[in-house]
Amino acid sequence: MSCNNHIFFKGGVHPNEGKELSCSNAIQDAPLLDKYTVILHQHIGAPPKLIVQKGDEVKKGQLLAEAGGFVSAPVHSPTSGTVSAMLEISGPMGLKMSAVEITSDGKDEWKLPFNKIEEWDSAEPKDLKQRVADAGIVGMGGAAFPTSVKLSPPSGKKIDTLILNGAECEPYLTADHRVMLESSDAVLEGAAILAKILDVKNIYIGIENNKPDAIETLSRKAGHYGIKVQQLRVRYPQGAEKQLIYALTGRKVPAGGLPMDVGCVVQNISTAVPVKEAVVDAKPLIERVTTVTGESVVNPGNWRFRLGTPVSKALELAGGVKYQPGKVILGGPMMGFSQKNLDATIMKNTSGLLLLDKDDVSQFSSESCIRCGKCVDACPMNLLPGTLSVAAENEVWDIAEDYFVMDCMECGCCSYVCPAHRPLVQHFKRAKAEINAKRKR
Amino acid sequence: MTEEKKTIKKDPESPLIILPDPKELIVSTSPHLHNGGSVKKIMYIVILALLPSCAAGVYFFGIDALRVLLLCTIFCVALEVIWCKCAGKKQTWSDGSAIITGLLLGMNLSAGVPWWLCLVGAMLAIILGKQLFGGLGYNPFNPALVARVGLLIGFPKLMTTWVVPKKFSYMMNPDAGFVNTDQLEKLKSVGESIIPFNANIEGLTCATPLSIAKGADSFQHITSPEAIQNYFWGNVGGCIGETSVAFLLLGAVILLAFKLIRWQVPLAYIGTVAIITFILNKVDPSLTPGPIFHIVAGGLVIGAFFMATDMVTSPMTKKGAFIFGIGCGIITTAIRIWGSYPEGVSFSILFMNALTPLIDRYSGGKPFGYIKKKKN
Incomplete structure (x- = not known):
């Protein structure tokens, strides 16, 4: 276990981490809600095609919308119940988005859409890749790029390195940290499956060294899978794709290029868990771990929410607020989206629900640049x-x-x-x- | 903010869960955090860093130095207020930049200048140097230097008449050239120390080491250890704020500690002057004194730490800052040795100010992973 201090990107900042609010709170399963509002277009790429109608009965894990193209991802039902409405809600970025409202029947009955592939080591990589696509898995770190597409480099690009991004460099967020601690086996197995699909031997997990417990837990078990766990210096944006590749491999992604140009594929650490679940347990992606935090939150913590949980319900679970916050942000404080209401719902890429105090919120003005550099x-x-x-x-x-x-x-x-x-x-x-x-x- | 926190603080007995009121949410683009820095904070720290050498100037040149510093600052702030009022702009004087310009202008004048020269200087700095270009951030040249050079060209006599410093006894050697025979007689009648006094009334003037060096054949007297020591503490004829190297360095430590200046600028600037003068002095000792003289005599230290490092008018990149400093060093040395002025700091910085956009363009900004585009 070594800290890659010798290779380090230029620049970056050190915001107050704020992770202590939630980093020691174990992940809790959010209780079943009466209603979920599942946004259909939760990824980068073509919107998926709706295949259910109002009034349909659905089971937990049943397909609601299928992929609308190669760069797209399907969406599955978070619980069993009825499709009670087709809605337009304001999404995290403030734009109107189509959503399906599922009214729960309280039974929470699974209907596994796939077969389990327990012996994935002897399975065909292309079947595994298809499973990742069918399970609706996208990058859970923020960009929500369909994972199966990242696993399909064009024929000219030789991939030799898989990087799992456990840097979690955004202040306040602790979801990845808790996932690495509590689901370390699933993380490592998912990583191994991804490596199998890509046919690579170099597998790195990069973790900022403000999470020593996660580094310790993962590196203890990683050897079994041939995975190298690397410490990274704490500095935002250490988890940015190009900076992470540089820190771990010394390779520079060319400007305007993609990680595959230097033989790398980067996946968020939390993406490995649904990959394992999709392959081994035959479960599609219907839930994710999200940090609900902020100074004003009564009980900050990390919850496993079903996709489609409204922000208001997630906040209620955390006990609501002690006082009026300045901003409600989906994502982290550096790149997340501030909300104008509490209507948006937890999506595949919602890593955090952050409430910032008015005093902490940056206020912009149009003062002239003094060229301080x-x-x-x-x-x-x-x-x-x-x-x-x-x-x-x-x-x-x-x-x-x-x-x-x-x-x-x-x-x-x-x-x-x-x-x-x-x-x-x-x-x-x-x-x-x-x-x-x-x-x- | 604390008031607001109290108003909706929930009753601990009540089980009610309070959610944020959407009407009061702030919506803006990311990032949502800020490190808390501000232009105002930067400017006031710079003012703090200027104060030690201002104090030294007042100590060595008396109450007159204080008069000049205050007049320049008041005129600069007043002109900024008047300009903003006339131009219908938001008042900007409280950001502190006009105070800095005023202090720097005062520090660049002799303690003996009349009040109206301060006013003309303030007009040159604030109006010609800064506001005509659009105010703070848009001026291509350091406003205080625009004023200094403007005054030097317009009022050469006033701008090169220097007040005798507090402890002048080391200057009394008639061979050294600090004072002429008339002045020597006057000084003898004054005694040991002459503070506080009014330079205009007493009419006591002296020459600066650099002006003596200009055209001198031997630098023996002006580079004696005693003289160098006096230059270092600031006990030498010159502008109010430029003479005390010791107190300027104290201010420089403040600037560096708060990371308000790029260390590359002073290092490259002073380093270049030192290297060139060292070589030239070794090659031909009668051409110019050695590097230590060039560093402690004259305005190099104030120029390198406080004027060349002006954020607005110097390059934004580290490499650019280095190039900028080297350019300043070369021009300063050239003017001091071969130019028609004894001092070249102001001219060199102004010249490099003009090159700043060009330096910025070619010294940085190649993105991470940049590949040179092939020409078709």
């Missing part, structure tokens, strides 16, 4: 955020493009350190959208 030092992608933001402010998109705005990963380090409180990430999101639109034309 703090953003330049903080940028892990080695960009000039200050200069870029002035270009974006003046809507000169070609200059923004010249200064590599498209390489920005929106990690938020620049905005975090900006003494002028400039909304840098917002500028870059806009610039990227404008440039993408221009490229399509």
Whole structure:
């Protein structure tokens, strides 16, 4: 077990971690609700096709919507009951999204949609991959990219390394930490299955060294699967794909490229659990572990929620709030989405439900850039955020493009350190959208 | 905020679960955290870092130095207020940048200058140097240096008449060239120490080591250990804030501790001057004194730590900061040795200010994993 201190990305920031609020609270199973509102489009890619109708009886694990293309993922019922309504609810990003309301019959009866593959070691990789796709598994860290697609590199790309991302570098979030501690066997078996599908021998689990118990637990058992557990320095965004690959392998993903360009596939650590469950237990992805936390939350902790649990119900489970928070955020404080109401529901990529106090919430203004260069030092992608933001402010998109705005990963380090409180990430999101639109034309 | 916390604090007896009120939620883009820094904090720490050398200036040049520093600061702040009012802009004086400009301007003047010169300097700094370009953040040149150079060109006599420092006895050697024979007589009548006094009334002036070095054949007197020691503490003719190397370094430690300046700038700047003067002095000792003289005499230290490092007008990248410092060092040395002015710090920094956008463009910003595009 070694700490990869010699290879380290430039930049990054050290926000107050806030993980102590919830990191020692074991995962609890959320009790069954009367109703779930399952958003259909929970992933990056084509929306899935609905195959149930209002009034249909469904079992737990039954298919509600099938994949709508290669880059897509199916959605399954979180419990048994009736399809009681087709709704439009406001999703985590504030956009209206189609959802299916399932009214529970209280029996919570499984209907396993697949056969168990207990001897996965002798199974065909392509069958295992199909299972991952059929189970609706997507990246659970935040991006929600369909996992099976990541496991299907184009023929020209040789993959030799699988990386499981257990960095959990976002402050406040502890879901991955608890999963690694409490489901370490499932994590390792899932990782081994992923490696089998990819046919790779190099398997790394990267964990920030603020989680020594998780590192210890996993490395004790990892040898059996030939998995290497590596400590990472604590610094946001250590868990960013390119920075993680660099820290673990010393390889630099080319700008504009993907991890597969350097022979790597990165999966979030929590994605390995449903992979194991889909293959060994024949269960589709219908639940996930989410951290509900914040100074204002009465009982912060980690829960295993069914997908489709409304934010309000999740908060009730945590005892509600002691006082009015400033923001309700789905995801982490650096890249999550602040909510305008409590209507959104837990999705496949909802790693956290975070309530930030008004005093802690960053307030942006449009003060002018004083060119202090703090953003330049903080940028892990080695960009000039200050200069870029002035270009974006003046809507000169070609200059923004010249200064590599498209390489920005929106990690938020620049905005975090900006003494002028400039909304840098917002500028870059806009610039990227404008440039993408221009490229399509 | 604490009030609000109290208002909906729930009754511990009640089983009711309180959920956040959606109407009061703040919605904005990520990130949702901030490290708490602000422009104001930066500026006030810089002011704090300037104060030791201001105090040293007042100690060595008397109450007149305080008068100049206060006048410059008040004029700068007042002009900023008036400008913002006339231009219909949000008042910005409280961000502290005008106070810094005022202090730096005062530190760059002789203690003997009249009040109206401070006003003209403040106008050059705040209006020409800063607000005409759009205010804080948009000025291409360091406002205080714009004013200093403007005044130097417009009022060369006033800008090169230097007040005699508090403990002048080491200057009394007529061969050293610090004072001419008239002044020497006057000084003899004053006695040991002359603070507080009014420079204008007493009419006591002296030369700076750099102006003596200009055109001198031998640097024996101005580079004697005693003289160097006096330069280091600030007991030498010159601008109010530039002379006391010891107290400037104290301020520099504050700046470095709070990471408000890039250490690359002063290191490259002073390093370049030291290396060039060391070599030239070894090659031809009659051309220029050695590096220690160049560092402690004149405005190199204030320039390298407080003027060249101005955030707005220096490069944002570390590599750029290094290039910037080297450029400043080369130009400063060249002017000091071969130029028509004895001092080249202001000119060199202004020149490099103009190159800053170019340096930024080519010194950084190649993204992680960058591959050079093939030309079609």
